Amino acid sequence: MNNNRIDDILTRLxxxxxxxxxxxxxxxxxxxDALPDLEEEVLPVEQQRKAKVVPMWFxxxxxxxxxxxxxxxxxxxxxxxxxEKAASHQQAYQHQTYPSYSTLKIARKCCIExxxxxxxxxxxxxxxNENR
Amino acid sequence: xxxxxxNIITQCQQGDKKAYRQLVQWxxxxxxxxALKMLGDEDEAKDITQETFIRVWTTLRKxxxxxxxxxxxxxxxxxxxxxxxxxxxxxxxxxxxxSVLADYISDTSPQRQLxxxxxxxxxxxxxxxxxxxxRIVFTLSHLxxxxxxxxxAITGFDSRQVKSNLYVARQTIxxxxxxxGYE
Numbered sequence: 001m002n003n004n005r006i007d008d009i010l011t012r013l014x015x016x017x018x019x020x021x022x023x024x025x026x027x028x029x030x031x032x033d034a035l036p037d038l039e040e041e042v043l044p045v046e047q048q049r050k051a052k053v054v055p056m057w058f059x060x061x062x063x064x065x066x067x068x069x070x071x072x073x074x075x076x077x078x079x080x081x082x083x084e085k086a087a088s089h090q091q092a093y094q095h096q097t098y099p100s101y102s103t104l105k106i107a108r109k110c111c112i113e114x115x116x117x118x119x120x121x122x123x124x125x126x127x128x129n130e131n132r
Numbered sequence: 133x134x135x136x137x138x139n140i141i142t143q144c145q146q147g148d149k150k151a152y153r154q155l156v157q158w159x160x161x162x163x164x165x166x167a168l169k170m171l172g173d174e175d176e177a178k179d180i181t182q183e184t185f186i187r188v189w190t191t192l193r194k195x196x197x198x199x200x201x202x203x204x205x206x207x208x209x210x211x212x213x214x215x216x217x218x219x220x221x222x223x224x225x226x227x228x229x230x231s232v233l234a235d236y237i238s239d240t241s242p243q244r245q246l247x248x249x250x251x252x253x254x255x256x257x258x259x260x261x262x263x264x265x266x267r268i269v270f271t272l273s274h275l276x277x278x279x280x281x282x283x284x285a286i287t288g289f290d291s292r293q294v295k296s297n298l299y300v301a302r303q304t305i306x307x308x309x310x311x312x313g314y315e
Contacts, residue, residue: 006309009237010302014274018165019248027164027178028156031185038147038190 106131133162133202141201145193155201156185162202162276163209169271170213172223172252180216184209199285206278207286210268217264229257230312237314257312258305269294270301 021027110124136158143151163184167177187208195204232253236246246254259267268287272278273294278286283294309315 005314006306009309009314010274010305012236013254014277016246016251016275018161019168019246019251021161021164021178021181022174022248024157024160027160027181028153031156031160031182032149032153034182034186035149035152035189036186 103128103132133200135200135202138197141192141195141197144189145195152189155188159202159205160185163205166206166209166271166276167213168248168251169255169275170210170267171216171220172256173220174248174252176216176220180209180212183212187212203282203285206272206276206282210272210286214264214268217267223256223260225257225260226253229253233257233312258308259301261304261308262301265289265293266297266301266304269297270305273298274302 107124107128110127136155140151140154144155160181163181164177167180167184168174171177171180184205188205191208195201199207232250236244236250236254259270262270265287269283269289272283272286273280280291280294283289284291287294289297
């Protein structure tokens, strides 16, 4: 096989002068006409940066009102949901009546309920005492 | 490639359009050459040349001189070429392309110079089977005469990738020439 011939073809291609642009001046003109104006592009960005600078008191006021709003929402949630739930739990506990025939059964029932409702030991004991 | 005067670059960075015209005239042949060899279409090559110099103009302030300006422009142009290549349909060789190559090989006169349509035919015939990476490395290295370091800077490939892509590209073109009877 004659690899030299193939190498010769590749070398000749390598040594070829660059392709010539037809109407090079016209291409240059079209490039120059299509260029955006840098001054116009840069200035608005700087102006926007300046516009974004706000006084210190405005930032402080903005932060303070945000914190206050969050606190108000927090208090509202607490009063509406958490305290109401606690009150309903308390009521449910107070209205429960247990038959007094077997302390062991009551204690067992309380234990099962405590697993579900998560009563404390002192609460269970108090319930047993109340039903004696 | 001979570099343009650094004063002209500074003037261009300050928004001087007269200086930029000089820069465009200096480098547009280089960009057109790359685009024509990559895309195989004169109109597409002109389009890429225009797009490259618009992008160079808008980003020239970021040019810090760490590479030569020609390498920096080649980087922009090669990325645009690769993007365009993905959108274009892969070109299949035409029957006339073989006769163009045969004429080129048989004509050994020193005055002979390939015209654009001949470049397109020959590269369509030889490089149509190359992948995009192989094509850009082959074009930059073999047809534009750039060094491996320059190709690494332009493409972002490491030296191993440049060597392997160039090797495969050369082998593929050799096989193509063998199939065409040039052995």
